[in-house]
Every structure is written in structure tokens, then in C-alpha cells.
Amino acid sequence: MCGYGKLQADIEIKSPATKFHEMLCKRPYHVTNASRDKVQGCELHKGEWGQVGSIICWNYFHDGKAKVAKQEVEAVDADENLVVLRMIEGDLLKDHKNFKFTIQATPKGSGSVVHWTLEYEKLHKDIPESYNMLEFVVGMSKDIDAHLTEGK
Template sequence: MSLFGKVEADVEIKASAEKFHEILGGRPHHISNVCPDKIQGCALHEGDWGTEGSVIYWDYVHDGQAKVAKEKIEAIDETNKSITFKVIEGDLLKEYKSFKIVVQATPKGEGSLVHWSMEYEKLKEDVPEPKTLLQFAVDMSKDIDGHLTA
């Protein structure tokens, strides 16, 4: 069994790709106001909001437990409305040697399609695929959409 894996999901939203990308890439600290049941806080540790190389610290609730993650923004593609986050510290690294999240918003009809991709390397074979975390991201996308289209 491989320790490397990737899980992906798509979610259709009513908000534009530009608005979704802008809040996730440029104003992630607003997400705790949008879905406080999932994201308790988001703080900038290095760099500037919305810039590559910045380090963001997240306080969140996943599977009913309070968790933390420190992520570095590896890439922001304004043309394709995508952002790549690399987890560099936090609870995920207790089970995964590496964890990368890519989120891309693509215009679709009146709204957009948000594609989440999580690439990882498990520390051990019995570590589960991060399917509940992927669902967390999908649910968070729906919350953000509700906020942007309200």
C-alpha cells in the first residue's frame, strides 16, 4: 500500500470565481466570521495577506476537535484563480509527513466550480485518507458561497 495519496472534490457555488478566490487568497482572516463553527481564527505569521510565501496560522474544528495548522502559501495563480497551501506545522503533521492543498475556482455558468485537491504522504499505512477534511473544505466552500451571495 502506498503512503502517498491524493483526494479531490468539486463543489458548485453561486458566487463568482473571482470573489471566491479573493476571499480565500486575499482575505482568509474573514473566513472565521463566515463559518465560525469551522474556523475559529486565522492569523498572519509572516508576509502579507494574499502573497506567495506568506505563512498563515489557522484555528479550526475538524471531526469535533479543536485543531491548528500553519500553512505557507506556495503559489497564487490569479489567471486560473488557484491557491496552493503547504502545511508546515500543526495537527495534520501528526499523521502525515507532507500535506498540500490546492483550491481552484473556475467560472461556470452564473457561478463557479471550486475544485479542492489534497496531496499527502502518510507517516504510517494505517493513517486514513483525509476524506473528512476534504468534506470540511467542501462545506466551508458552501458557507463562503452563502456569505458572498447573501
């Protein structure tokens, strides 16, 4: 058995859950403005922004290297501010058989809590757990929050 992994993190943010979800789901190309040091590009390769079955390609900087991720939007629930992205190509699949990101923003007080779940299957047991990718998405979430709350 190669090893399945599941990592989760909650990030309290000042932004409304709907705004955070909208940026990640319907306007992910704006993440390049919010988190420029981490994300350099986001392009739609198939479908429509925020629609199940759409294909998104990301250019990002992680672990000191420029990397690429191609993801399919697997699920969207606007009422629950939830989106699920499944890796179909890219650097993460060099070490993993599969990799999935689930992002849900839940209202809390005047802000919200963003819950990230990373689920993956490693190609072999010597591959480390993806804590550095979890740190990456937590940092990106904080950057998005700062961008969304600018000028408030």
C-alpha cells in the same frame, strides 16, 4: 512505503470565481465570519495576504476537536483563481509527513466551480485516507459561498 494520497472534489457555487478566490487568498481572515462553526481564527504570521511565501495560521474545529494549522502560501495565480497552501506545522502533520491543499475556482455560468485537491503523504500505512478533511473543506466552501451571496 508509507502511502501517498490524493483526494479531489468539485463544488458548484453561486459566487463568482474571483470573489471566492479573493476571500481564500487575500482575505482568509473573513472565513471566520463565513464558516464560524469550522474556522475560529486566521492570522498572518509572515509576509502579506495573498503573496507566495506568506505564512498563515488557522484555528479550526475538526473531528470534534480544536485544531491548529500553519500553512505557507506556495503558489498564487490570480488569473486562474488558484492558490496552493502547504502545511508546515499543525495537527495534520501528526499523521502526515506532508499535506498540501490546492484550491481553484473556475467560472461556470453565473457562478463557478471550486476544485479542491488534497495531496499528502501518511506517516504509516494504518492512517486512514483524509476523506474527513475533504468533507471539511467542501463544507467550508459552501459556507463561504453562502456568505458571499448573502443579500443578493
